[in-house]
Amino acid sequence: MLLSWMLLQVAAVPAPQPELICRRVEVTGSIARKERVCRTKAEWRDADEWGNRRARAIVDESRGRMSDGL
Incomplete structure (x- = not known):
């Protein structure tokens, strides 16, 4: 009985929410x-990496090279 009570207590504790980082972003x-715009650190990192890959692909295309399909 004590074990089931302990398991319920552990299950009732909510998982910590990831910390959000907010930035002011220019509207196109x-x-x-x-x-x-508020995102987690991982989401901001992914967005920054995607932007860098996209910029590289645009430069490569302008130079006549094949990009990685972005």
């Missing part, structure tokens, strides 16, 4: 408008 098509 607007001169001054910015939006607040």
Whole structure:
């Protein structure tokens, strides 16, 4: 009985939520408008890496090289 109570107590503890990092991001098509965007550290890292890969692909295409399909 004590074991089942202990298991219920452990299961009732919510998992810690990842910390959000918020940035003000320029809105495409607007001169001054910015939006607040909140993501986890991993999500920001993934977005930054995707942007870098996309920029590299654009440069490679402009030089006539094949990109990695982005």
